[in-house]
Amino acid sequence: MNDTLALTAKSANIKKLKTTRSYVIPYLIWCFIFIAIPALILIFLAFSNYDFSLNQEVTITFKNWTYVFGSEYARVVFWPAIGRSFLISFIVTIGCLLLGYPVAYLMHTIKPKYRAIIMALLVLPLWSNQVLKIVSWRTIFAILDLNSREFYEFNIVIAMISMYLPFMILPIYTVLAKIDEKVIEASYDLGCTKIQSFIKVTLPLSLGGIVSGIIMTFLPSLTTFEVSDVISNYTIVLLGNLIYNRFKGTGGFNVGSVFSIIAIAFTIVGFVTVMRVDKEGETLI
Amino acid sequence: MKKKLLLNIPQILIFIIAMALIYAPVIVIFIMSFTNTYNISTIGLIKDGHLNLTFKWYQSLFTSDYSALNIASKYIENINQLKTAILNTFMVTIFSTLISTILGTLFAIGIHSFSKKIRTYLMLLNNMPVVSPDIVTGFLLLLVFVLFETIFGLRRGFTTVLLSHIFFSIPYVVLSVMPALNQIDPNTYDAARDLGCSRFSAVTKAIIPSILTGIITGATFAFTMSIDDFVITMFTSGTEFYNVSTWIDSSMRRGFIPKSVYAYNVIIFSIAMIVVFVSRLKSNKKIKELN
Numbered sequence: 038m039n040d041t042l043a044l045t046a047k048s049a050n051i052k053k054l055k056t057t058r059s060y061v062i063p064y065l066i067w068c069f070i071f072i073a074i075p076a077l078i079l080i081f082l083a084f085s086n087y088d089f090s091l092n093q094e095v096t097i098t099f100k101n102w103t104y105v106f107g108s109e110y111a112r113v114v115f116w117p118a119i120g121r122s123f124l125i126s127f128i129v130t131i132g133c134l135l136l137g138y139p140v141a142y143l144m145h146t147i148k149p150k151y152r153a154i155i156m157a158l159l160v161l162p163l164w165s166n167q168v169l170k171i172v173s174w175r176t177i178f179a180i181l182d183l184n185s186r187e188f189y190e191f192n193i194v195i196a197m198i199s200m201y202l203p204f205m206i207l208p209i210y211t212v213l214a215k216i217d218e219k220v221i222e223a224s225y226d227l228g229c230t231k232i233q234s235f236i237k238v239t240l241p242l243s244l245g246g247i248v249s250g251i252i253m254t255f256l257p258s259l260t261t262f263e264v265s266d267v268i269s270n271y272t273i274v275l276l277g278n279l280i281y282n283r284f285k286g287t288g289g290f291n292v293g294s295v296f297s298i299i300a301i302a303f304t305i306v307g308f309v310t311v312m313r314v315d316k317e318g319e320t321l322i
Numbered sequence: 323m324k325k326k327l328l329l330n331i332p333q334i335l336i337f338i339i340a341m342a343l344i345y346a347p348v349i350v351i352f353i354m355s356f357t358n359t360y361n362i363s364t365i366g367l368i369k370d371g372h373l374n375l376t377f378k379w380y381q382s383l384f385t386s387d388y389s390a391l392n393i394a395s396k397y398i399e400n401i402n403q404l405k406t407a408i409l410n411t412f413m414v415t416i417f418s419t420l421i422s423t424i425l426g427t428l429f430a431i432g433i434h435s436f437s438k439k440i441r442t443y444l445m446l447l448n449n450m451p452v453v454s455p456d457i458v459t460g461f462l463l464l465l466v467f468v469l470f471e472t473i474f475g476l477r478r479g480f481t482t483v484l485l486s487h488i489f490f491s492i493p494y495v496v497l498s499v500m501p502a503l504n505q506i507d508p509n510t511y512d513a514a515r516d517l518g519c520s521r522f523s524a525v526t527k528a529i530i531p532s533i534l535t536g537i538i539t540g541a542t543f544a545f546t547m548s549i550d551d552f553v554i555t556m557f558t559s560g561t562e563f564y565n566v567s568t569w570i571d572s573s574m575r576r577g578f579i580p581k582s583v584y585a586y587n588v589i590i591f592s593i594a595m596i597v598v599f600v601s602r603l604k605s606n607k608k609i610k611e612l613n
Contacts, residue, residue: 057511057525060432061444063425068447071489075462078469089468136343139336153606157598158341164594165348166587168552168570172579173347176354199343206340252453260455263552267574277457284461284557297461301454308453316442318449322497322543 079301082294089290101291105299114274122276125190126258129197130205133254134247136198137205141246142239144206145213156210159203171196171267178268189269196268197258204257205250208320212246213239249320252307260300276300348591355379355584379585383408400573400580407569408586413480414555414565415548418487423541425488426495431529433496434503445500452493459490460557467558478560486558487548494547495540502536503529549590 081087083102087095105115144155162170174196178184183192216239224234262277274282280300283293311321358374378391383405385391388398433444451459463486470476506529507513514528515521530537552567559568566583573579 057431057435060428061436062432064429064432064444067425067489067492071463071466072447072450074469075465078465079462082465089472136336136340139333140340143333143337150606153602155337157602159344161591161594161598162344162348163546163550164591165351166567166570166583166590167550168567168574169351169583169587170347172570172574173350173354176350177346195343199347202340202344256453256455260457262457263571277455280457280461284464293461297458300458304454304458308450311453312446312449316445317500318445318452318497319501321449321452322494 079294079297082291083298086291101295104292105295115279118274118276118279121190121273122259125194125197125275126255128194129201129258130251130255132194132198133202133205134251137202137250138209138247141206141209141213141243144210145216159206162203167200168263168267170200171264174199175267186272189273192268193265193273196264197261200264201254201257204253208249208253209243209246211320212243212249216242245314246320248314249311252311253321256304256307259303351584351587351591354581355588357581379581380589382582383585383589397578397580400578401582403564404566404569404580404582404586407564407566410480410563411549411565411567414484414487415545417484418491418548419541419544421484422488422491422544423495423537426492426540426544427499427530427533427537428525429492430496430499430503431525434500445496448493448496450493451490452497456551456553457557460486460554463489463554464557478558479563482558482560483555483563483565486554487551490551490554491544491547494543495537498540498543499533499536502533506532 084099085095085097086100087093105111140155144152147155174192175184178188178192220238220242221234224238225231229237259275260277260280262275262281265273265275265278266281276296276299280293280296283289283296312318315321356375356377356379358376358378378393382388382391382393382401386402388401393401429448433441433448436444463482467476467478467482467485470482471478476482510528510532511524514524519527550567551565552571555565556568556571559565564572566586570579570583573583
């Protein structure tokens with residue numbers, strides 16, 4: 038009797054799996070078309086001279102790579118742009134972390150009623166157009182008489198912090214909200230002071246949110262082109278501008294692909310790091 | 323706990339700085355939408371304290387007769403373009419939200435029915451576009467569409483922009499629906515089948531109603547991401563199609579942004595504010611009822 042029941046349950050289970058599992062097939066096809074195919078084209082473009090023109094003799098070459106990393110162009114444009122991008126993204130990320138963690142912590146400790154208000158305050162600016170917000174930052178800097186060459190880097194950092202700060206606060210808050218209050222209480226019972234408890238318990242437990250937040254602010258600031266274009270009046274070149282300028286100009290897809298592969302390499306490092314601390318991707322939304 | 327918070331001045335100060343940074347451009351947009359001048363000259367006026375307040379930018383969005391609004395004739399063409407941009411934005415956003423919500427929900431249900439190990443791999447695949455910077459996603463999609471153009475003759479425009487918006491929205495829907503799926507009884511589907519539901523109606527009548535909040539969250543994400551998208555649209559739109567963001571960008575490159583777009587932005591922001599406020603009130607009410 039029990040055996041038959043188990044069998045029925047098993048076959049029912051198989052039936053269930055068969056039907057809803059098949060929903061994944063179109064998803065895989067979709068991902069193949071929009072992730073795998075372009076990735077292959079990208080690699081092909083980076084290692085060839087193909088530029089989408091007809092009747093072209095295609096040769097496999099490392100020319101694009103030597104151009105990006107080892108030519109006069111590399112010395113004058115590429116390496117300075119990479120250095121500048123990293124410096125700016127680094128400062129932006131640190132700034133977001135220093136401002137974002139206390140705000141996330143405040144949200145965690147405050148009354149639920151006020152927490153909801155802060156949450157709404159953080160989400161609402163996403164409804165204001167991002168390009169218009171950057172343009173408005175330029176207006177602000179013009180009003181403050183900061184709209185000149187020597188302040189451009191500083192202005193870019195401020196505008197980026199303003200744009201990416203919510204993406205630091207929200208993942209940290211998500212993780213803080215999951216910490217069991219009893220663990221904190223236990224640390225007090227074991228003789229921790231408030232600061233000790235924070236450093237030894239709360240901070241390590243919120244590390245996943247910090248890592249997600251860092252990646253979610255660092256990657257966009259590393260690859261944005263509109264902030265630097267608008268704020269610096271098209272004078273400051275970052276990694277994002279390198280990619281975008283290739284796409285805008287004609288015949289720049291091969292070198293553009295090399296830049297994209299560099300950006301993807303950073304993305305993969307970031308992605309692997311986030312997935313190590315957050316397998317379900319809960320801190321991503 | 324409360325007393326400690328009141329005394330924590332540095333924390334409050336940081337909060338104020340953070341909010342000031344986030345809201346400074348939003349406030350500037352609000353002010354600009356009510357001022358009479360066109361562009362950079364406004365700055366001088368703000369400094370001198372002469373602000374000519376006007377509603378004409380708001381009016382310009384709702385009329386095609388600009389004669390009463392005292393807008394220079396050379397800008398009228400731009401305002402008409404903006405209206406096309408707004409229409410394009412809404413067409414893309416509404417369709418991409420609908421399609422990505424449906425597809426994302428079905429994909430999430432599919433992913434959920436696998437064992438934990440395979441599910442982790444599928445979620446890894448799902449999360450890739452979320453972490454990937456817009457410029458990378460945009461460039462990769464552009465490459466696919468160049469290929470499509472070569473093979474099928476599909477020109478870049480509304481269709482390619484819609485496809486790319488669906489592409490970057492689906493992962494957010496999947497991420498929003500997944501926690502809801504984790505919470506429902508794993509036997510929901512079987513129970514519905516036993517009670518005589520067909521395979522498909524077991525999903526539509528039993529699973530979907532129980533994960534509805536997750537689906538709504540996902541749809542909200544899809545809508546928010548799509549209506550504001552700039553970079554990916556920029557890469558995939560070709561030369562003729564534009565949405566509000568890419569239109570602002572190209573206007574700026576020409577050196578002039580008609581103020582009507584500030585008015586549009588304030589309207590959208592206000593609607594979002596009302597929606598958030600009303601849904602907050604509702605959920606507060608629910609919490610009170612539960613208590």
